Amino acid sequence: xxxxxxxxxxxxxxxxxxxxxxxxxxxxxxxxxxxxxxxxxxxxxxxxxxxxxxxxxxxxxxxxxxxxxxxxxxxxxxxxxxxxxxxxxxxxxxxxxxxxxxxxxxxxxxxxxxxxxxxxxxxxxxxxxxxxxxxxxxxxxxxxxxxxxxxxxxxxxxxxxxxxxxxxxxxxxxxxxxxxxxxxxxxxxxxxxxxxxxxxxxxxxxxxxxxxxxxxxxxxxxxxxxxxxxxxxxxxxxxxxxxxxxxxxxxxxxxxxxxxxxxxxxxxxxxxxxxxxxxxx
Amino acid sequence: xxxxxxxxxxxxxxxxxxxxxxxxxxxxxxxxxxxxxxxxxxxxxxxxxxxxxxxxxxxxxxxxxxxxxxxxxxxxxxxxxxxxxxxxxxxxxxxxxxxxxxxxxxxxxxxxxxxxxxxxxxxxxxxxxxxxxxxxxxxxxxxxxxxxxxxxxxxxxxxxxxxxxxxxxxxxxxxxxxxxxxxxxxxxxxxxxxxxxxxxxxxxxxxxxxxxxxxxxxxxxxxxxxxxxxxxxxxxxxxxxxxxxxxxxxxxxxxxxxxxxxxxxxxxxxxxxxxxxxxxxxxxxxxxxxxxxxxxxxxxxxxxxxxxxxxxxxxxxxxxxxxxxxxxxxxxxxxxxxxxxxxxxxxxxxxx
Ligand SMILES: Nc1ncnc2c1ncn2[C@@H]1O[C@H](COP(=O)(O)OP(=O)(O)OP(=O)(O)O)[C@@H](O)[C@H]1O
Ligand SMILES: [Mg+2]
Numbered sequence: 001x002x003x004x005x006x007x008x009x010x011x012x013x014x015x016x017x018x019x020x021x022x023x024x025x026x027x028x029x030x031x032x033x034x035x036x037x038x039x040x041x042x043x044x045x046x047x048x049x050x051x052x053x054x055x056x057x058x059x060x061x062x063x064x065x066x067x068x069x070x071x072x073x074x075x076x077x078x079x080x081x082x083x084x085x086x087x088x089x090x091x092x093x094x095x096x097x098x099x100x101x102x103x104x105x106x107x108x109x110x111x112x113x114x115x116x117x118x119x120x121x122x123x124x125x126x127x128x129x130x131x132x133x134x135x136x137x138x139x140x141x142x143x144x145x146x147x148x149x150x151x152x153x154x155x156x157x158x159x160x161x162x163x164x165x166x167x168x169x170x171x172x173x174x175x176x177x178x179x180x181x182x183x184x185x186x187x188x189x190x191x192x193x194x195x196x197x198x199x200x201x202x203x204x205x206x207x208x209x210x211x212x213x214x215x216x217x218x219x220x221x222x223x224x225x226x227x228x229x230x231x232x233x234x235x236x237x238x239x240x241x242x243x244x245x246x247x248x249x250x251x252x253x254x255x256x257x258x259x260x261x262x263x264x265x266x267x268x269x270x271x272x273x274x275x276x277x278x279x280x281x
Numbered sequence: 282x283x284x285x286x287x288x289x290x291x292x293x294x295x296x297x298x299x300x301x302x303x304x305x306x307x308x309x310x311x312x313x314x315x316x317x318x319x320x321x322x323x324x325x326x327x328x329x330x331x332x333x334x335x336x337x338x339x340x341x342x343x344x345x346x347x348x349x350x351x352x353x354x355x356x357x358x359x360x361x362x363x364x365x366x367x368x369x370x371x372x373x374x375x376x377x378x379x380x381x382x383x384x385x386x387x388x389x390x391x392x393x394x395x396x397x398x399x400x401x402x403x404x405x406x407x408x409x410x411x412x413x414x415x416x417x418x419x420x421x422x423x424x425x426x427x428x429x430x431x432x433x434x435x436x437x438x439x440x441x442x443x444x445x446x447x448x449x450x451x452x453x454x455x456x457x458x459x460x461x462x463x464x465x466x467x468x469x470x471x472x473x474x475x476x477x478x479x480x481x482x483x484x485x486x487x488x489x490x491x492x493x494x495x496x497x498x499x500x501x502x503x504x505x506x507x508x509x510x511x512x513x514x515x516x517x518x519x520x521x522x523x524x525x526x527x528x529x530x531x532x533x534x535x536x537x538x539x540x541x542x543x544x545x546x547x548x549x550x551x552x553x554x555x556x557x558x559x560x561x562x563x564x565x566x567x568x569x570x571x572x573x574x575x576x577x578x579x580x581x582x583x584x585x586x587x588x589x590x591x592x593x594x595x596x597x598x599x600x601x602x603x604x605x606x607x608x609x610x611x612x613x614x615x616x617x618x619x620x621x622x623x624x625x626x627x628x629x630x631x632x633x
Contacts, residue, residue, distance in 0.1 A: 005435060008431070008434045008435050012431060016420075016422075019422065020422075084418050084421070085414070085416045085417070085418030086418045086419060086420060088379075088384060088412075088414040088416070088418070089412065089414060089417075089418070089419075089432070089475065091382070091383070091384055092382045092384070092407060092410065092412035092414070093407065093432065093435045093436065094404050094405070094407045094408040094435070094436075095404060095407075095435065096403065096404050278386065280345075280379075280384070280385040280386060281379070281384040281385065
């Protein structure tokens with residue numbers, strides 16, 4: 001692989017997204033949402049919440065929005081150029097298909113990470129200036145984990161942009177993926193849990209003992225991994241969620257969860273490269 | 282030592298020359314004494330060898346689902362020549378070209394560019410090539426210059442070269458206009474500019490005249506000839522046969538995925554035994570004159586229109602026809618020889 005080619009392609013993706021104002025729009029949206037939730041969306045009345053509290057409020061919004069952003073950034077990465085016809089000329093240049101996928105992934109990843117960093121970072125600084133207790137490390141962990149969640153969905157989207165040949169079907173695919181991980185899988189897993197665990201013994205507000213397979217299954221859902229990671233690693237989130245119905249098992253660790261997120265990213269990246277390699281343009 | 286048949290361009294006599302492959306031999310036509318040169322070429326019947334040509338396609342086969350678009354195609358494009366690639370719509374030209382650039386994966390066969398196997402070392406092979414796709418497309422939200430600059434970055438070409446090419450192809454005044462707002466012909470011109478970026482030693486052009494106005498057609502033809510002078514090898518698929526005949530050193534004809542012919546235009550006409558047409562204008566027509574010409578052995582058909590005789594005959598008949606007409610008392614005002622056209626060759630090779 002040749003880095004100059006990869007950089008050229010990555011730069012092109014970044015410039016495209018700056019040109020169509022994606023970056024600016026989404027960063028501003030993140031910042032505004034964070035500020036609004038930190039100030040108004042609090043549990044203990046109005047006023048600035050500290051960063052930890054803000055994270056726990058934001059986590060739900062993030063699991064909802066960041067996958068969408070990852071999917072939207074990536075779902076036309078390859079097929080857009082194939083459909084438009086510019087892939088012919090791009091591929092006729094002295095470069096490999098792997099370099100194209102790597103370049104596009106890195107460029108879009110940079111856009112995604114920059115957006116998350118600027119959006120949450122700016123809001124975080126503003127909040128930090130208004131509250132007394134500030135744990136920048138926790139907030140950085142939150143931003144980092146959020147980036148990884150976004151990258152998983154970006155990788156999926158790029159993979160789907162090598163599978164579908166039409167923009168409209170790819171959009172449909174992206175929406176389906178979002179529903180799958182946001183709603184369908186959690187409901188299915190929960191359904192399976194309810195079907196196997198004796199519900200009558202469950203007292204609301206208390207925790208139940210959950211079989212190991214359930215925690216194995218939820219690792220199939222990057223959104224669950226992200227939530228579990230926040231619960232596990234960040235004090236305030238964990239303390240807020242003690243009333244959670246399903247406790248996390250002992251064997252979950254931040255390292256393991258991050259590792260699995262990385263695997264998710266790699267998996268779809270490799271699938272995308274593999275698909276694109278054998279595609280006829 | 283290999284021998285080769287060449288046809289005298291003036292009287293169409295077939296002359297046999299002997300020499301080493303690649304050697305240029307001076308020869309004099311035994312019939313009309315025209316002096317000329319011929320370069321001894323390797324026989325087309327020998328299997329394609331990677332060292333021989335700028336582009337060597339051997340036994341290329343590509344099917345889509347169950348439809349075979351290209352069947353066992355083989356041809357060699359020699360260094361420095363303009364090679365025309367002809368065939369009816371849907372014959373498999375674009376499919377072959379895409380395989381040359383590794384845009385599609387062949388089912389079987391090999392393609393080398395400057396000796397480099399495209400399917401194994403595509404990146405290295407593509408370094409030699411400038412490509413004009415059949416459907417030219419650009420990044421629509423960028424200007425002509427911004428688009429070329431992107432490709433220039435990868436091809437290590439300069440901004441000056443981009444600007445120069447843009448104005449050479451008549452797009453110098455597009456300025457801030459986005460390519461999405463360009464007309465079809467403008468996009469095609471920019472496509473040619475992109476193909477020439479970085480002065481690649483090999484050009485692969487899929488219908489370069491598509492969507493162009495007459496001036497654009499001439500511009501691109503001149504550009505192709507200019508590039509040939511610089512030593513560029515040019516592979517061009519086209520439907521404009523008069524133009525192909527004018528500029529191409531050799532052509533291949535593909536029909537329903539099969540290469541049916543591959544030679545120089547003259548070579549193909551002589552293989553098909555196509556006859557030239559001699560048009561003679563006399564000052565006065567007479568039955569005796571007509572009879573004299575028709576009686577000549579080697580004359581196949583004579584059509585009379587006023588003072589003009591259109592004579593379809595074997596090659597090297599010009600002198601005999603002149604003699605016959607003068608003997609019959611005719612005064613020749615004008616005499617023209619029309620070679621068999623590529624169009625006739627094309628029609629014959631692509632008959633159903
Ligand atoms: N991606 C594809 N899927 C299915 N069939 C295809 C595909 N690409 C080409 N074909 C078929 O292969 C055949 C050859 O097509 P190709 O584009 O190579 O023709 P062509 O010689 O370039 O024709 P034209 O002069 O019209 O450009 C056609 O029958 C076409 O329908
Ligand atoms: Mg075509």
